[in-house]
Amino acid sequence: AQSVSQHNHHVILSEAASLELGCNYSYGGTVNLFWYVQYPGQHLQLLLKYFSGDPLVKGIKGFEAEFIKSKFSFNLRKPSVQWSDTAEYFCAVNARNTNAGKSTFGDGTTLTVKP
Amino acid sequence: DSGVTQTPKHLITATGQRVTLRCSPRSGDLSVYWYQQSLDQGLQFLIQYYNGEERAKGNILERFSAQQFPDLHSELNLSSLELGDSALYFCASSVGQVRIDEQFFGPGTRLTVL
Numbered sequence: 001a002q003s004v005s006q007h008n009h010h011v012i013l014s015e016a017a018s019l020e021l022g023c024n025y026s027y028g029g030t031v032n033l034f035w036y037v038q039y040p041g042q043h044l045q046l047l048l049k050y051f052s053g054d055p056l057v058k059g060i061k062g063f064e065a066e067f068i069k070s071k072f073s074f075n076l077r078k079p080s081v082q083w084s085d086t087a088e089y090f091c092a093v094n095a096r097n098t099n100a101g102k103s104t105f106g107d108g109t110t111l112t113v114k115p
Numbered sequence: 116d117s118g119v120t121q122t123p124k125h126l127i128t129a130t131g132q133r134v135t136l137r138c139s140p141r142s143g144d145l146s147v148y149w150y151q152q153s154l155d156q157g158l159q160f161l162i163q164y165y166n167g168e169e170r171a172k173g174n175i176l177e178r179f180s181a182q183q184f185p186d187l188h189s190e191l192n193l194s195s196l197e198l199g200d201s202a203l204y205f206c207a208s209s210v211g212q213v214r215i216d217e218q219f220f221g222p223g224t225r226l227t228v229l
Contacts, residue, residue: 034217043117044158044205044220100154103148103218105158 001010002027004093006106013081014114021076022111023065023091033074034075034092035102050074051096061085083115118142119221127227134192137185138226140187140208148183148209148218153202156197161226163210164189196228 001095007022025031048059055067065076074091091106140147146152149161151174160173164183175181176198183189192208193200203225207218 011189043222044207045117046217046219049217102138103160105150105160107157 002031002093002095002104004091004106005102005107006089006091009107010110010112012112012114015083016080017113019076019078019081019085021089021091021113022113023074023076025072025074025091025093025104027072027093027095030096031093032096033065033067033096034074035059035074036061036090036092036105038089038104038108039086041067047076057066081111081113083113085111086100086113087111117219117221119206119219120219121209121221121224123224124222125225127224127226127229128196130196130198130229132196132228133192133207134196134226136191136193136204138189138206138221138224139221140189140206143188144208144210144219146209146211147183148207149175149189149191150160150205150207151202152205152223161191171213186229190202193226198228201226201228 003026005024033050036044048057049104050057050067058064088108090102090109091109094103096111120139122137144193145166148163152158161175163171163182167183178194181191205223206221209218
């Protein structure tokens with residue numbers, strides 16, 4: 001069974017600080033990896049995804065994530081956060097090349113950026 | 116706007132009752148997923164349908180059922196409701212089923228069971 005662990009439940013940063021949110025997954029096979037963001041009062045939307053190729057993935061709004069296979073990690077980074085990045089961030093994984101549509105989500109990390 | 120619509124936005128009901136949540140996927144998407152987001156359990160996958168057929172099941176209670184209709188909209192039926200069923204229920208859609216692509220989420224239905 002797949003599982004996803006997000007290490008930080010709540011992160012508080014000042015504007016212009018750098019961000020790194022941890023995500024580790026547990027699964028024996030090949031996976032697809034995602035980061036979703038949920039802004040206050042809005043629905044989840046995709047930040048970035050990794051299927052194959054370059055393990056450094058760039059997403060929207062200046063976010064990037066690096067897939068480190070040996071560490072089963074897919075950490076999210078942003079060099080300089082803005083107040084508008086305040087949101088909840090979810091890491092998700094699903095098994096590739098199966099007919100199982102389920103994505104397993106982490107518990108989420110709430111990011112608060114102070115102006 | 117993701118293109119996925121969900122109705123109603125809010126639903127308040129009593130324990131023991133039954134409710135139906137509705138989801139319309141993005142145009143062209145054949146897969147529909149249902150998720151439950153509660154404070155204590157995070158975002159949990161419930162069930163997936165692809166082109167009318169059930170494809171994957173997650174942590175869905177026996178009191179809950181879903182279906183996807185020929186026009187591809189989906190309904191999630193929750194019966195014998197309990198206080199613990201209070202949560203946000205999200206629907207998502209994607210184009211395919213096997214090689215999972217980005218899931219587009221709807222705005223959710225907030226269910227409150229009193």
